[in-house]
Amino acid sequence: MNPAVKDTALFGVVAVLLIGTGIVQGWNSALLILNMGLISAIMALGVNLQWGFAGLFNIGVMGFVALGGLAAVLVSSEPVPEAWQAGGLRIFAGLALGAATVVAAVFAQKRLEGRTKTIVTLVILVGGFFLYRAVFDPGKEAVEAVNPAVSGNLGGLNLPILLSWPVGGLLAAGAAWIIGKTALGLRSDYLAIATLGIAEIIIAVLKNEDWLARGVKNVIGLDRPVPFEIDLQQDPGFVERAASLGLDPVTASTLYTKMGYAILFTIVLLILLWLAQKALNSPWGRMMRAIRDNETAAEAMGKDVTARHLQIFILGSAICGIAGAMMTTLDGQLTPGTYQPLRFTFLIWVMVIVGGSGNNFGAVLGGMLIWWLWVQVEPMGLGLMNILSSGLEDGSPLKERMIESAAHMRLLTMGLVLLLVLRFSPRGLIPER
């Protein structure tokens, strides 16, 4: 079969699955799956850039996604003037001191020699740490004491939330630069562990630094780039148009907002996909693949492997950050407690591998397809368990156990899918060309 026909057919399958979901389970859930599928596709694009193009093994996707979510809060929420007065300056002075400490320590490492180097670095680090704590802690406490039930944080800039999408990318890119500078020289599995650790640390910061985004108290009720359902329902013009389509206003308004998100996400996805395709087919993309396939040979050709790795690591992470900001926008809330590596890192990896690493269309397909499967496995598992246990009488412990365990089908299925694809079609559904 012609590859182009096969690829189109595969995307057709995803469309059929989504339309089928719409017909069987309602268009509302189909649109929900589509929206998260689009976001997953963008995350998969980011990981594909790192792994597929450059062979970088990043399993800290969750951290970059969470940073994007943080950007959504910092950009869009209302500032809290009392908190700024109480300790805003102190917090920023503390952070600046902390950053200065790290810079000074790095500088000392580079400039000094022998034993003096070790001693001076240690003195700078320890002294800087206590200085930082002395300046930072009172500010933090003061801010968190301001009306803790509703705020207790510094708030944001009160800008349109759409702006947070690029900002999320920038934030993730900044973090990626720091991580890349320290960890990219390491071997592949060391880099993996390092990124895994960084992601956990980012989540820990989000959970504990209440002054930033309220920690586990969560930020809810973020702005939206699309109208609220309730406003639509009160708009006579909208109700009339909905009625003319034969829909009641409530259904029509939910579908309308979800369609709005879907269109926005599709635009972002198409732009990123276009950029990624351009990059892949440019001399830069060929250089990246050359580095991936043989670092030594690429170095011999005069390519700066470490700098190129850093570059693509930042780009891929930025894409994950954009997707994270989009996801928080879609949810309308930032809940640091819900970020789990299995869902936000390893699932994205399943998407990339299944879709086809090294192929942007493959990543997009994998993102949409695996997300659909992730959502649908639970009801399917429940149905399966209901059928399997139908012979047992109601209330028997085995039956209850089986029904209960259907909720855990997801992880098992994803693992099996990943293993089967790796075994029988290691290059994925749409392989690299």
Next chain:
Amino acid sequence: MDFLNALVAFANFVFVPGLAYGAQLAIGALGVTMIYGILRFSNFAHGDTMAFGTAITILFTTAFIGMGITFGPLPTALLALPFGIGATILLLLGTDWAVYKFYREQKASPVILVIVSMGVMFVMNGIVRFIIGVRDINFADGERFIVTARGFRDFTGLDEGLAIKTTQAITVVVAFIVMALLFWFLNKTRTGKSMRAFSDNEDLALLSGINPDWVVKVTWMIVAALATTAGVLYGLDKSFKAFTYFQLLLPIFAAAIVGGLGSPLGAIAGGFVIAFSEVTITYAWKKVLTYLLPESLAPDGLVQLLSTDYKFAVSFAILIIVLLFKPTGLFKGKSV
């Protein structure tokens, strides 16, 4: 007297918990390092292997208690441990046969095996949740304390109490036995020697007639025993929850890498380095310092360097520092 009080407070809150946690990490890291040495990849499914072994052990523990079999003052889980190890051996040998063998024969690159182990991790995580659910399970029974804080205070007349939990003592004793057995096996038996040879130089080992299939099988069996033991000890000391075992992956890998991947001695050292750093940096030193310093210098705050939620940051920072300055780890591990 104040000095003794400070010492006891230190032992109670830092040394004893650190020792137990370090022993748990060390046994976990030994498993990771064995796989790395013989099979040459970082096994991301290790945390979930530990969870599986622990889950099976918990099932047997419950069954034993139901039948009225207990281990007196010691936790019944120790009686159930061999059964958990047995089940884990079967699981790992099955996984190797169904999954890893294919890639080994293909001579796939290590990073592919790491991704494969991610798939295995998902599956094992699912299996554990099927078996035992996601609840927090406390399965320690028997005596809770060997030395209670009150008993210690009454006995010594100090202000500070020292509590040693049974599980902490068991952890250290079992860890010592496990390590001694492992080193005896690796250094004295024929199979152990052939494993070390295989780890040092695969081609040379094959040339001298070592059966690679047998070496791999024995490795998985040992790893199953180590993982289950580490998991059960950790679960006894804290509690069992599928998700925390997955998170243990980070400190365990940090321990293995800090010690030098592929070096058993390094794994043990790394485990204790990571554990003690985590505990010392996240402990609030106010109490100890108040005893030690004159009254005028007594600290106002908690003197806690980092809040306990940042314990990952500690293992991570040590990992990075060691990697930057000594890339093969403290005990000259491999670097492929």
